[in-house]
Amino acid sequence: MAARQNGFNLKTESGGSRVHGERRLFSLFLRLDVILDSKLEVCQAALPHLNDMKKMQDSNSAAALIPNKATLENLRAAVRNCHACDLWKNATQAVFGEGKAGAKIMLIGEVPGNQEDIEGKPFVGPAGKLLDAALATAGIDRTEVYVTNTVKHFKFEPRGKRRIHQKPNAAEIAACRPWLDAEIGVVKPQIIVCLGATAAQALMGRDFRVTQHRGEFLQSELAPIVIATVHPSSILRIPDEQAKREEVKRFIADLKKVRKALK
Numbered sequence: 001m002a003a004r005q006n007g008f009n010l011k012t013e014s015g016g017s018r019v020h021g022e023r024r025l026f027s028l029f030l031r032l033d034v035i036l037d038s039k040l041e042v043c044q045a046a047l048p049h050l051n052d053m054k055k056m057q058d059s060n061s062a063a064a065l066i067p068n069k070a071t072l073e074n075l076r077a078a079v080r081n082c083h084a085c086d087l088w089k090n091a092t093q094a095v096f097g098e099g100k101a102g103a104k105i106m107l108i109g110e111v112p113g114n115q116e117d118i119e120g121k122p123f124v125g126p127a128g129k130l131l132d133a134a135l136a137t138a139g140i141d142r143t144e145v146y147v148t149n150t151v152k153h154f155k156f157e158p159r160g161k162r163r164i165h166q167k168p169n170a171a172e173i174a175a176c177r178p179w180l181d182a183e184i185g186v187v188k189p190q191i192i193v194c195l196g197a198t199a200a201q202a203l204m205g206r207d208f209r210v211t212q213h214r215g216e217f218l219q220s221e222l223a224p225i226v227i228a229t230v231h232p233s234s235i236l237r238i239p240d241e242q243a244k245r246e247e248v249k250r251f252i253a254d255l256k257k258v259r260k261a262l263k
C-alpha cells in the first residue's frame with residue numbers, strides 16, 4: 001500500500017508509510033521524554049524527604065522530620081511519616097495533639113490507647129471520658145485546651161482479640177520527644193499539665209515522682225507553670241468504688257488549681 005507524504009510515495013514492507021511510522025516513533029519518544037522528565041522531578045522532590053527518613057531512622061529521633069517553620073498543621077502532616085521508633089509498625093496511625101496554637105493549657109498524657117489509635121485523636125476513650133468530665137467540673141473547657149501525648153503511636157500487646165496498652169520505654173519516649181517540643185514551641189501554653197508519671201518524667205527528669213510533687217507548681221523552661229497530677233487511667237483502674245470517687249475528687253482539685261492559676 002502506498003501513502004502520500006510531502007509529495008513522495010513511500011512504500012514499506014508491511015505496506016504502511018515509513019514516514020508515518022517515523023513520525024509516530026518520534027512523537028512516542030517525545031512523550032517518553034516528558035514522562036521521564038516528570039518522574040525525575042518527582043524523584044528529586046522526594047529526595048530530601050527520603051534523606052530525612054534515613055536520618056530519622058539512623059538517629060532514632062523524629063528531629064529530622066520537624067519542619068523549619070513548624071505549625072500545628074505541618075507538624076500533624078509530618079508526624080504521619082514518623083518511623084523514629086518501631087511503634088508505627090503495629091499502630092493504625094500517629095495520634096497528634098488536638099487543640100489550638102495559643103491554648104493557655106496543655107495537657108500531656110502518656111501514649112494513645114486503643115480508641116485513640118482507631119480515631120486518630122487523643123483522649124477519646126474511657127480515660128478521655130473521665131478527663132472530659134473532670135475538666136468540665138473544674139470549669140475548664142476542653143475545646144480551649146491543647147491535649148497531646150508524650151508518645152504518638154499506640155503501644156500494645158495483642159491478647160486474643162484485644163490490644164492491651166503497654167507503657168512506652170525510654171528509647172521510644174526519647175525518639176518521640178521532638179514532636180512534643182515542637183508542639184510546646186507552637187502552642188506556647190501558660191500551663192503544662194503532666195497526666196501521670198510518663199509525661200512528668202519526660203519533662204521533669206527520670207527521678208521525678210508524681211506521688212511526691214503532685215499539684216505543685218514546678219520550675220521549667222518549657223512553660224511558666226508545669227504541674228503534674230495522676231493519669232485518668234490510673235483512676236479507672238482503682239477497684240474500690242469509694243476510693244475511686246475520692247481520687248476523682250483529688251484529680252478535679254488539681255485541675256481547679258490549674259484553672260485558678262490562669263492569667
Ligand code: URA
Nearest residue numbers: 109110111113122123
Ligand atoms: N491515655 C493516654 O495517655 N493518652 C490517650 O490519648 C489516651 C489514653
